[in-house]
Amino acid sequence: MTTFSCHRLRTPGNNPPGLVSIVARICEDIQSESDRGQVASYIPSLARVDPEHFGMAVATADGGIVLGGSADVGFSIQSISKVFGLTLALGKVGDELWKRVGREPSGTAFNSIVQLEQEAGIPRNPFINAGAIVVTDVNLGGYRPREALGELLRFVRYLAEDETIAIDDEVARSEAQTGFRNIALANYMRSFGNLVHPVELVLGTYFHQCAIAMTCRQLALAGRYLMLDGCHPDGGRVVPERRARRINALMLTCGHYDASGDFAFRVGMPGKSGVGGGILAIVPGSASIAVWSPGLNENGNSKLGSLALERLAEATGWSVFSARLQPAR
Numbered sequence: 540m541t542t543f544s545c546h547r548l549r550t551p552g553n554n555p556p557g558l559v560s561i562v563a564r565i566c567e568d569i570q571s572e573s574d575r576g577q578v579a580s581y582i583p584s585l586a587r588v589d590p591e592h593f594g595m596a597v598a599t600a601d602g603g604i605v606l607g608g609s610a611d612v613g614f615s616i617q618s619i620s621k622v623f624g625l626t627l628a629l630g631k632v633g634d635e636l637w638k639r640v641g642r643e644p645s646g647t648a649f650n651s652i653v654q655l656e657q658e659a660g661i662p663r664n665p666f667i668n669a670g671a672i673v674v675t676d677v678n679l680g681g682y683r684p685r686e687a688l689g690e691l692l693r694f695v696r697y698l699a700e701d702e703t704i705a706i707d708d709e710v711a712r713s714e715a716q717t718g719f720r721n722i723a724l725a726n727y728m729r730s731f732g733n734l735v736h737p738v739e740l741v742l743g744t745y746f747h748q749c750a751i752a753m754t755c756r757q758l759a760l761a762g763r764y765l766m767l768d769g770c771h772p773d774g775g776r777v778v779p780e781r782r783a784r785r786i787n788a789l790m791l792t793c794g795h796y797d798a799s800g801d802f803a804f805r806v807g808m809p810g811k812s813g814v815g816g817g818i819l820a821i822v823p824g825s826a827s828i829a830v831w832s833p834g835l836n837e838n839g840n841s842k843l844g845s846l847a848l849e850r851l852a853e854a855t856g857w858s859v860f861s862a863r864l865q866p867a868r
Contacts, residue, residue, distance in 0.1 A: 545767070545768075545769075545770035545771070545774060545775065545776050554599050554600075554601065554603075554825065554826075555854070555855040555856065555857075558597065558599070558605055558855070559605050561851065561854045561855065562595055562597060562605045562606075562607045562851075563607055565595065565607070565847050565850050565851060565854070566593065566595055566607035566608040566847075568850070569593050569608070569832070569843050569846065569847050570593055570608065572843055572846070574842070575590045575591070575832065575834035575842060575843055576590070576832070576833075576834025576835045576836050576841070576842030576843065577834055577835055578590055578816070578833045578834055578835065579814040579815070579816075579833075579835060579839075581717060582710070582713045582714060582717055582814070583713045583716075583717070584615075584707070584709050584710045584712075584713040585615060585710070585713070585814065585815060585833070588614070588815075588816070588833040589833070590832075590833050590834045592608075592609045592612060592614075592816075592831065592832060592833055593608045593609060593830075593831065593832045593843055593844075593847070594606075594607070594608045594609035594610040594611075594612060594614075594754070594755040594829075594830065594831040594832075595607040595608055595610060595755060595828070595829070595830045595831075595847060596610045596754075596755035596756045596758070596759035596760075596828070596829045596830075597759060597826050597827075597828050597851075598759040598760050598762070598763055598766070598826065598827045598828075599825065599826050600766060600767065600824060600825055600826065602772065604756065604759065604760070606755070606756060609755070609831065610754060610755040610756050610829075611754050611755075611756055612754060612755075612831075613752045613753060613754050614752065614753070614754070614815050614816060614817055614831050614833070615707055615710045615749070615750055615751070615752055615813070615815035615817075616749075616751050616752070616753050616758060616813050616815060616817050617749045617750075617813030617814045617815040617817070618666065618668075618671070618749065618811065618812065618813040618814065619758065619811050619812070619813040619815075619817055619818070619819050620691075620695075620748045620749055620751050620813070621665060621666050621670075621671040621674065621811065622762075622765075622786065622790065622811050622819065623691060623694060623695050623698070623761070624671060624674050624675060624678060624691060624748055625665045625666075625671075625674055625786065625789075626694075626777070626778060626782075626786065627678055627690065627691060627694060628665075628674045628677040628678050629778070629782055629786075630778065631677060631678065631680065632677055636665075636674070636677060639661065639673050639677075639733055640661065640662050640664065640665045640670045640673050640674065641658075641661055641662060641663045641664055641670070642664055642665075642789060642793075643663050643664060643792075643793075644663070644664065644792050644793050644797075644799055644800070645663040645664060645667050645793070645796065645797060646797050647663075647667075647796075647797055651667070652669075652720070652723060652724055652727060655669055655724065655727050655728065655731075656727075659731055660727065660728045660730065660731025660732070660733040661731075661733065662728070663793075664789060664792075664793040665789065665793075666789065666790075666793045666794055666796070666811065667793070667796065668720075668721055668724055669724045669728060671745065672721065672724060672725050672728065672734070672741060672742070672745055673728065673733060673734065675687075675741050675744050675745040675748065676734045676735055676736055676741050678690070678691070678744070679735075679736045679740065679741060679744060680735070684740055684743050684744040684747075687744050688706065688744060688747050688748065691748060691751075692704065692705070692706065692751070695751065695753075695761055697771070698760070698761040698762075698763070698764060698771065698777070699753070699757045699758070699760040699761040700760060700773070701757050701760070704751065704752070704753055704757055705751075705752060706747050706750050706751055706752070707750045707751075707752040708750070710749075710750035710752070711746050711747045711749075711750035714746035714749060714750060715742070715743070715746050718742065718746060721742060721745070721746075722738070722742060725738045725741055725742055726738055749813075753817075755817075755829040755830065755831050756829075757829075758817060758819055758829035759819075759827045759828055759829040760827070761819075761827075762819050762821055762827035762828075762829070763827045764777040764778065764783065765783055765786060765787055765790075765809070765821045765823075765827065766821055766822065766823060766824065766825065766826060766827045767783075767824075768780040768783050768784075768823070768824075769782060769783035784823075786809075787809040787821055787823060788809070790809035790810055790811050790821065791803055791808070791809040791810070791859070794809065794810045794811040794812065795810060795811075795812050795838065795840050796812075796838060796839065796840070797838060798836075798838035798840055802840070802845065805845070805849045805852075806820065806845070806848045806849050806852050806858070807852055807857075807858025807859055807860045807861065808820040808821060808822055808828070808848065808852065808857065808858060808859060809821045809823075809859070810848070812839070812840040812841060812844075812845075814835060814839050815831075815833065816831050816832050816833035816834065816835065816841045816844060817829065817830070817831045817841065817844070818830050818831075818840070818841055818844045818845065818848065820848050822857040822859075823859065825857060826857060828848065828851065830844040830847050830848060831844060832844045832847075
């Protein structure tokens with residue numbers, strides 16, 4: 540991680556008037572919804588999460604934060620962790636990563652094995668499970684699993700400015716006990732030579748990465764570098780501006796698996812979902828947003844979290860496709 544300073548740390552952003560009341564109204568409306576989706580029952584520890592939870596946090600470019608609902612209740616971020624893992628891997632190997640992972644939407648489920656056979660063990664993008672496993676293999680380079688996880692945790696804590704963020708060991712055990720499809724994906728890629736480290740070490744690291752627990756407040760703060768062209772508000776540069784744009788682009792096109800197009804159509808923000816019910820969404824130059832509702836839709840994305848972000852985009856004009864969204868100066 541580079542240390543040279545950024546010159547744009549606090550900006551006026553594009554905050555709509557009445558953001559506090561907009562968030563409060565959305566939270567109130569969401570809580571009254573009766574169809575809350577289904578929790579991820581195939582992971583035992585996630586199956587026990589109360590589906591009535593809903594939280595929202597909006598961190599703005601001017602340094603403010605707006606909270607609603609269960610914004611300070613921790614949850615398993617699951618695949619949202621892939622954003623942070625990808626950021627570290629690109630810092631290690633740069634564009635060499637794209638020789639092992641693609642950059643195209645998959646059009647299939649997040650844990651599909653179908654395309655791997657057709658495409659010689661090269662995952663379609665870094666946000667499906669197969670792609671994230673390869674990214675984990677990159678991040679293991681020169682490390683033992685505990686060291687690689689320590690590096691990731693330190694990175695996320697730095698981004699969120701919160702040393703309390705930790706891995707939920709119970710969730711990690713549940714992942715390991717039920718992750719048969721991921722085991723198959725990893726072994727299949729290993730057969731093509733697209734994993735360097737032993738499968739059990741890569742998967743152990745991957746399962747623990749997905750078990751990071753955060754609140755909406757922490758997650759929104761951790762995403763600020765993608766809002767600020769790769770800068771951390773403390774003055775450090777996390778990634779080059781070009782790389783921040785490209786991570787956002789991948790989140791927009793691939794961050795919701797085979798529902799990424801629908802999310803772009805309805806919400807219009809780069810976003811990354813997780814089967815714990817969280818979504819991290821970025822409005823470049825304006826906001827980093829985290830929502831959480833444990834119930835999932837048929838594509839494995841938070842049902843009410845997606846709805847809340849759609850309503851937020853409508854109320855604020857925060858869509859990358861909107862003329863109302865102007866770059867911060």
